[in-house]
Amino acid sequence: MRQVLVNPLSGYYMLGDVFGKQGDFVTSPEISQVFGELCGIWYLTEWMRLGQPSKTQLVEFGPGRGTLMSDMLRTLSQFPYFYKTLTDVHLIEASPGLRKMQRAALVIGSQEQDTIRVEGNKDNAPVEMITREDGIRVSWHDGVEVIPDQWSFIMAHEFFDALPIHSFEKTGEEWRELMVDMDDTNESEHNFRIVKSPNQAAMTKTLLSDEKFESFKDGDRVDISPDCFGVMDKIAKYLNKNGGTGLAIDYGQNYVQGDTLRAIKDHKIIHPMSDPGSADLSADVDFSFLKQAIANGSDITAYGPITQKDFLQSLGIQARIEKLFKNAKTSAARNALLDGAERLMDPEAMGRIYKVLAFANDKSLEKKVKPVGFENAI
Numbered sequence: 001m002r003q004v005l006v007n008p009l010s011g012y013y014m015l016g017d018v019f020g021k022q023g024d025f026v027t028s029p030e031i032s033q034v035f036g037e038l039c040g041i042w043y044l045t046e047w048m049r050l051g052q053p054s055k056t057q058l059v060e061f062g063p064g065r066g067t068l069m070s071d072m073l074r075t076l077s078q079f080p081y082f083y084k085t086l087t088d089v090h091l092i093e094a095s096p097g098l099r100k101m102q103r104a105a106l107v108i109g110s111q112e113q114d115t116i117r118v119e120g121n122k123d124n125a126p127v128e129m130i131t132r133e134d135g136i137r138v139s140w141h142d143g144v145e146v147i148p149d150q151w152s153f154i155m156a157h158e159f160f161d162a163l164p165i166h167s168f169e170k171t172g173e174e175w176r177e178l179m180v181d182m183d184d185t186n187e188s189e190h191n192f193r194i195v196k197s198p199n200q201a202a203m204t205k206t207l208l209s210d211e212k213f214e215s216f217k218d219g220d221r222v223d224i225s226p227d228c229f230g231v232m233d234k235i236a237k238y239l240n241k242n243g244g245t246g247l248a249i250d251y252g253q254n255y256v257q258g259d260t261l262r263a264i265k266d267h268k269i270i271h272p273m274s275d276p277g278s279a280d281l282s283a284d285v286d287f288s289f290l291k292q293a294i295a296n297g298s299d300i301t302a303y304g305p306i307t308q309k310d311f312l313q314s315l316g317i318q319a320r321i322e323k324l325f326k327n328a329k330t331s332a333a334r335n336a337l338l339d340g341a342e343r344l345m346d347p348e349a350m351g352r353i354y355k356v357l358a359f360a361n362d363k364s365l366e367k368k369v370k371p372v373g374f375e376n377a378i
Contacts, residue, residue, distance in 0.1 A: 001164040001261075001283075002227075004276045006094045012277055013095045013162075026267075027158055028249075028308070028350065029068035032340030034324070036071025038315040039247065043072070043153045044082055045372045046245040050362060053151045053243065057088040059144070061231070062159035064098065066091075066105030069155075073106070077134070089138045090147050099140050103130065106138050144234050154235055154246025154359075160290065161250050161282040163227040165261065167194075168208060170220045174200045175208050178221070183273070190273040212256070221258030223283050232293035236359065240298040245360035245371070251353045252285030254305055260284035287357050294359050303358040303374035309351030312344060314373035 005012050028035040047056065060069050069089060077083050089106065093099050107130045127146070129139040141147060167178040176197045183193035207224050216222070235246065263272040265279035272281060291302045321341045328334040345351045358371045370377070 001162075001281050004281050005162055007277070010277050011095075012280060014097060027064060027068075028344055028354070029064070029071060029157070031343050032337070033071050034317060034320050034337075034341065035312070035344060036068045037075040037320065038312055038317060039068065039155070039157075040072035040075035041315055042247070042311075042372060043245070044076060044079060046153070046360065047082055047085070049369055049371065050243070050245060050360065050365070052082075052085075054085055055087055055150060056085045056153065056244075057090060057148075057150050058086065058153045058155065059090045059092070059147055059246075061092045061144075061154075061156040062162065063091045063093055063102050064158075066102035068157055069102075070105045072155075073136070083134075086136055087150070088148070089136060091138065091140050092143060093140055094142060099128070102140075103138075107132055144231070144238055147238065149242050151242055152239065152244035152246075154239065154244065156235075156246070156248045156250075158250055160225070160228045160231070160248060160285045161252070162280075163225050163231065165223045165225045165283045166203070166207060167221060167223050167258065167261065168204060169196055169258075170216045170218055171196070172218060175204050175213070175222075177201055177204055180273075190271060192273040192276070194273070222256050223258055223260050223286070224256065225283070225286070225289070228285065229289055229293040229296075232290045233296050233298075236294045236296070236298040236300045239300050239359070239361045243361045245358070245362070248285075248287075248290060248305075248357040248359070249308065249311075249354060250285040252287055252355055254287045254355070256286045256289065257284050285355075287355055290357060299361070299363045300359050301362055303360075303371055304377040305355035305357040306373060306377050307347075307352050308354035308356055309345045309347060311356040311373045317341065317345065 003011070006014065008014065043058075047053070058069065058072070063069055069091070073089070076086070091099075091102055093102065127139050127141065129137055131137050168175045169178060176199075178194050179197055181193050181195040183190055207226065208222070213222070232248070238244075239246065260283045261272050261281065262283070263270045263274065263279040263281050270279055287305045294300050294302045321337055324337050325334055328337060343349050356373070358374050358377075360371065
């Protein structure tokens with residue numbers, strides 16, 4: 001998955017713009033501006049809940065076209081008392097093509113003249129940074145390890161689903177890993193195939209040592225992503241040290257699943273082994289595993305996950321859509337608003353499949369108030 005998606009020479013995300021109607025899939029921020037606006041409002045409520053720190057920054061993992069961050073910043077700029085605390089936006093992005101699109105979405109003015117190379121992270125490596133007209137610095141990074149220490153808002157929207165997974169099948173009393181193999185048979189139209197490892201590898205025992213895997217029966221499959229655990233562990237430790245809060249929004253469940261690897265091309269699901277590098281690869285996120293990573297050596301509190309429908313409802317999506325509907329000048333614009341809201345909220349579309357996990361450095365709060373939308377979450 002890592003090679004197919006982010007190989008520097010031929011990775012899928014290195015192609016540039018793969019989003020939207022002309023691309024292979026559409027994400028929530030591309031469907032409606034309201035999604036990003038309400039996420040911005042949620043961060044504002046968290047800032048108020050967590051003591052209104054005087055210096056803050058936004059960190060987004062896998063920012064896509066930059067649409068979500070742009071909508072959040074536009075919304076947050078309407079609250080000057082908060083907006084003046086924002087010093088930086090840090091984008092974790094591997095694709096040069098997508099970085100270019102993010103610059104266009106987030107920075108107004110001559111990007112070539114404003115782009116500089118600075119020595120600004122813990123590894124003393126060059127960082128691409130642009131200062132916006134409103135004074136907020138926008139920087140691009142390869143990982144969370146190089147983000148400067150500061151109180152932070154974290155956003156990971158449709159990021160964890162693209163991280164590599166390991167798949168296993170219960171065989172008798174053992175778990176065997178599913179591997180990618182060459183397929184040169186005449187019967188197959190693909191160049192690769194999935195095969196079951198003949199032996200149990202040492203890593204299998206490590207990843208499936210938890211007692212929750214004891215109840216599975218012969219033939220059952222599970223997908224596990226050590227990368228998801230590793231990234232969330234780093235995020236939790238970062239927030240534990242610096243303070244802050246965050247959201248992980250993705251499709252998945254609050255338990256481990258199997259056989260969730262999928263490929264999407266031209267808005268259709270295709271075989272994952274079909275022409276690797278030309279289609280998006282993803283797998284359902286195990287939110288219980290992310291919560292396990294959060295609890296691994298940090299005092300960060302996890303909330304949820306809750307459904308995207310419940311999350312957006314708690315932030316007043318209906319009232320926002322009604323206001324935009326009244327201000328829309330054409331019937332086409334009004335229809336687009338209603339269609340977008342329905343896609344985001346419909347339990348048969350994105351409303352139930354997509355989950356929202358919140359996490360915050362809030363153990364020291366005297367008044368134990370939960371984040372907006374998560375009042376009833378476990």
